[in-house]
Structures are given as C-alpha cells and as structure tokens.
Amino acid sequence: MREKLVAGNWKMHGDLLQNRELLDAVVAGVAAMRKGSCAVCVPYPYLSAVQVILQDTIVDWGAQNISQYDKGAYTGEVSANMLSDFGCRYVIVGHSERRALFGESSDTVALKYVAAQNSGLTPILCVGESLEQRESGATEQVVAEQLGAVIMKAGIDSLANAVVAYEPVWAIGTGKTATPQQAQDVHEFIRRNVADKNAEVASNLTIQYGGSVKANNAAELFAMPDIDGGLIGGASLIANDFVSICQAVQN
Numbered sequence: 001m002r003e004k005l006v007a008g009n010w011k012m013h014g015d016l017l018q019n020r021e022l023l024d025a026v027v028a029g030v031a032a033m034r035k036g037s038c039a040v041c042v043p044y045p046y047l048s049a050v051q052v053i054l055q056d057t058i059v060d061w062g063a064q065n066i067s068q069y070d071k072g073a074y075t076g077e078v079s080a081n082m083l084s085d086f087g088c089r090y091v092i093v094g095h096s097e098r099r100a101l102f103g104e105s106s107d108t109v110a111l112k113y114v115a116a117q118n119s120g121l122t123p124i125l126c127v128g129e130s131l132e133q134r135e136s137g138a139t140e141q142v143v144a145e146q147l148g149a150v151i152m153k154a155g156i157d158s159l160a161n162a163v164v165a166y167e168p169v170w171a172i173g174t175g176k177t178a179t180p181q182q183a184q185d186v187h188e189f190i191r192r193n194v195a196d197k198n199a200e201v202a203s204n205l206t207i208q209y210g211g212s213v214k215a216n217n218a219a220e221l222f223a224m225p226d227i228d229g230g231l232i233g234g235a236s237l238i239a240n241d242f243v244s245i246c247q248a249v250q251n
C-alpha cells in the first residue's frame, strides 16, 4: 500500500531560533503519528541544526533543491551527497519557483532527480500547470511532459523511490486552492499515465497535492482517492496549522 506524506516547504524563510520553536511544536504535535508521514524541507544552512533537532523524532527532513552534478567547479551548488551527509531523506526537485524564476527545464529537473536517487535521497518531483495553461486546456499535456522527461531519463521503475507533487502554479501561495475534484482529476491522470507503463509502480506511488493547502481544507483534499498527502508552503511555517495538516493525513 502506498504511503501518505505531508511535507513542508519552508522556501527562503526561518532563522535558528524560529526554526527551533517551530520544530519543537511540530514534533510534539505529531508525536502520535507514524514515522515517515511528516517531513520538512528547509533552507540549506539550517540542515545541520534541523538534523540535530529531528533525529530520533518521527519527522523526516530534506532540502528544496539540489545540483545535477556530483562534485566539481560549480560555485554555489550543493550536491546530493552533501545532503545525505546531513541525514536528508527528501529533496524537492522541479518546484515551479525553480522552473519559472531560475529557468530550470524539465531536462535539468530530470538530471537533478537522477542525482538525488543516486545518493539514496527520495526526490519529491513537482509538476503542474500555469493558469494560462489550465485555461487553454493544456494541463494534462504540461504534466505529462514534465513527468515524461523524468521517466525518459530515469526509467519508470525509478518512481518506486520517488514522490510526485502535483502543484498547479496558480494555486501556489495565492490562497486559491484547487477544488478536491480538480486536484483528483489530475492526480488520477498522473497515476494512469504511470500505470500505462507499470501498474504496480503506479499503485504504490505517493502523489501529493500542493497549492494553498491549509488546516481548513487539507482533510477534504486528502480524502480524495488519488491524493496521498500534501506539499505545504506557507502553512508549514505555522506550527498549529502544519500539525493539523499532518494529522489530516491517515496512513
């Protein structure tokens, strides 16, 4: 049976003191949950401190980006092995902010996905359409292209060690959540797309929804048959909200 996962994406927020307060409250709030169902993806400089705080808790941790290269003269980049050194389990690849603001193509995202898996990390692969693409009826085509680039590079079986996050760009940070049915339709499409190539991988694949998930809408989203938890931006910075969202996922 597939796992359900709620992961926080802190983006470029936090400081040492705030992080500790937030994580202490999250750890206390989710203590009764199963290990593996809750994680935070934090800015690189805080990985060391976050590792110390979260080790021996049920909350996993990871990063928000990764270099496609293993090592070398790549000033400013961070490799998958470096993330492994800090006990990361997850790394987000292909977040729409990286695609749109930092020019990451689907091919680059696929290389990052491969680099993550080669170091034993689980990539959280983000896919999703812009408002313009949705309104022009191109949602499935966009999602299929983003997913297809990864499948072409890494193979369908690689999805056995990955999480997919469907994040419609128009819903991220806007307060405009996809309706449960809108999200379910795309999740079902993603699962069918994978099932055409490998039914077992598809049925075990965790597909998160991301885009303005809040404490008051998480449960109805997560109740949909193909929505296996969420990738949470803004609400992951508010301890009570993030704990409620984590609790809304039933494994």
Ligand code: PEP
Pocket: 009, 167, 171, 172, 173, 174, 175, 210, 211, 212, 213, 231, 232, 233, 234, 235
């Ligand atoms: C995100 O950054 O992945 C995200 C879903 O953000 P928010 O929850 O704030 O929309």
